[in-house]
Amino acid sequence: MIPYGRHDIQLADIEAVVEVLRSDWLTQGPMVPRFEAAVAEYCGVEHAVAVNSATSALHLACLALGLGPGDWLWTSPNTFVASANCARYCGAEVDFVDIDFATGNLSVAALAAKLEAAERARRLPKIIVPVHFAGLACDMAAIAELSARYGFKVIEDASHAIGARYRGQPVGSCRYSDITVFSLHPVKIITTGEGGLALTRDATLAARMRRLRSHGITREPSELSKPDEGAWYYEQIELGYNYRLTDFQAALGLSQLARLDAYVARRRALAERYDRLLTGLPLQLPGRATEAESAWHLYVVRVNDPSCRRGVFETLRAAGIGAQVHYIPVHTQPDYRALGFQWGDYPEAERHYRAAVSLPMYPSLTESEQDRVVAVLREALA
Numbered sequence: 001m002i003p004y005g006r007h008d009i010q011l012a013d014i015e016a017v018v019e020v021l022r023s024d025w026l027t028q029g030p031m032v033p034r035f036e037a038a039v040a041e042y043c044g045v046e047h048a049v050a051v052n053s054a055t056s057a058l059h060l061a062c063l064a065l066g067l068g069p070g071d072w073l074w075t076s077p078n079t080f081v082a083s084a085n086c087a088r089y090c091g092a093e094v095d096f097v098d099i100d101f102a103t104g105n106l107s108v109a110a111l112a113a114k115l116e117a118a119e120r121a122r123r124l125p126k127i128i129v130p131v132h133f134a135g136l137a138c139d140m141a142a143i144a145e146l147s148a149r150y151g152f153k154v155i156e157d158a159s160h161a162i163g164a165r166y167r168g169q170p171v172g173s174c175r176y177s178d179i180t181v182f183s184l185h186p187v188k189i190i191t192t193g194e195g196g197l198a199l200t201r202d203a204t205l206a207a208r209m210r211r212l213r214s215h216g217i218t219r220e221p222s223e224l225s226k227p228d229e230g231a232w233y234y235e236q237i238e239l240g241y242n243y244r245l246t247d248f249q250a251a252l253g254l255s256q257l258a259r260l261d262a263y264v265a266r267r268r269a270l271a272e273r274y275d276r277l278l279t280g281l282p283l284q285l286p287g288r289a290t291e292a293e294s295a296w297h298l299y300v301v302r303v304n305d306p307s308c309r310r311g312v313f314e315t316l317r318a319a320g321i322g323a324q325v326h327y328i329p330v331h332t333q334p335d336y337r338a339l340g341f342q343w344g345d346y347p348e349a350e351r352h353y354r355a356a357v358s359l360p361m362y363p364s365l366t367e368s369e370q371d372r373v374v375a376v377l378r379e380a381l382a
């Protein structure tokens with residue numbers, strides 16, 4: 001079976017993890033801040049907060065930005081459910097902005113129009129979560145301009161995009177956002193087994209997310225109501241969670257980070273090779289953007305004739321090729337339809353969904369495996 005995505009674990013990773021397993025620390029210890037500092041330096045950002053998943057990072061980001069009941073969070077329907085669920089954990093409402101079919105990313109034109117209407121209705125969102133679909137950054141400069149005009153905060157869901165660049169800067173620099181979130185799940189670009197990161201330039205937001213990741217507990221003397229109680233003393237000053245990353249996971253992340261650029265380069269080479277091999281077939285190749293260099297988490301083609309998508313998918317699977325579909329639009333999930341969303345609400349995301357097929361894309365995919373994928377796809381489309 002050739003899967004659609006696959007992690008890459010090397011001897012150096014195993015040794016890094018084993019070294020921690022032999023040490024005195026298993027849960028959050030010295031490796032977590034080292035991993036955080038290395039990611040922050042890579043991205044050119046002041047603070048990185050490591051947690052046990054991107055889902056947790058999105059939740060903490062929303063809490064740190066003050067999202068709560070009566071507030072709205074808007075995101076793309078062409079994403080994994082976690083980009084939207086984070087609002088609901090905070091008791092806030094979710095709404096969606098349709099996508100640009102060309103890239104699969106949230107449409108800035110649709111966002112501008114929806115903001116205008118929301119301003120008239122006095123229902124502006126508190127937070128917008130642009131999702132860098134497949135690793136290609138959204139038009140962040142335009143989103144930042146709208147944020148300045150309408151006063152919403154921005155959390156980049158960059159789960160697909162560690163190692164990507166936008167306008168010459170690494171995604172994660174937070175030049176155009178308040179917080180950026182990465183996922184370290186095994187199908188993503190680098191992994192810690194399960195894990196996530198929240199990056200920010202704002203020291204207050206970082207401190208808040210660190211506190212919320214560990215029960216809302218502080219030992220900072222300046223934050224204690226009884227600072228002289230004793231060295232054992234701590235206070236829970238708000239309701240937090242246990243969202244910590246373990247130290248052996250951080251060691252794995254640090255070891256993987258050393259190969260991030262090589263991974264992205266390999267993914268880009270595979271994407272360019274797919275582009276060449278698939279030219280002329282009745283499908284649309286992944287969108288590009290002049291200002292963004294994708295991390296190529298996914299390679300998603302859209303078949304010209306959606307009625308053949310299922311057949312194409314099943315032919316690939318029957319040939320041992322683990323094609324996937326990214327994404328079933330979030331608003332069409334039964335749990336979202338129960339909130340009043342319906343098929344038809346976001347036509348471009350639905351058009352994308354009906355035509356999309358994700359082809360295998362991961363650094364250890366060989367050219368001969370890629371040739372086989374292309375041959376089977378060519379046959380399926382014939």
Ligand SMILES: *Cc1c(COP(=O)(O)O)cnc(C)c1O
Pocket residue numbers: 052053054055056079080082083131157159160182183184185194195196
């Ligand atoms: C994978 C993913 C997440 C969730 O990541 P976890 O680390 O598994 O919690 C969130 N958003 C997007 C777009 C993702 O692809």
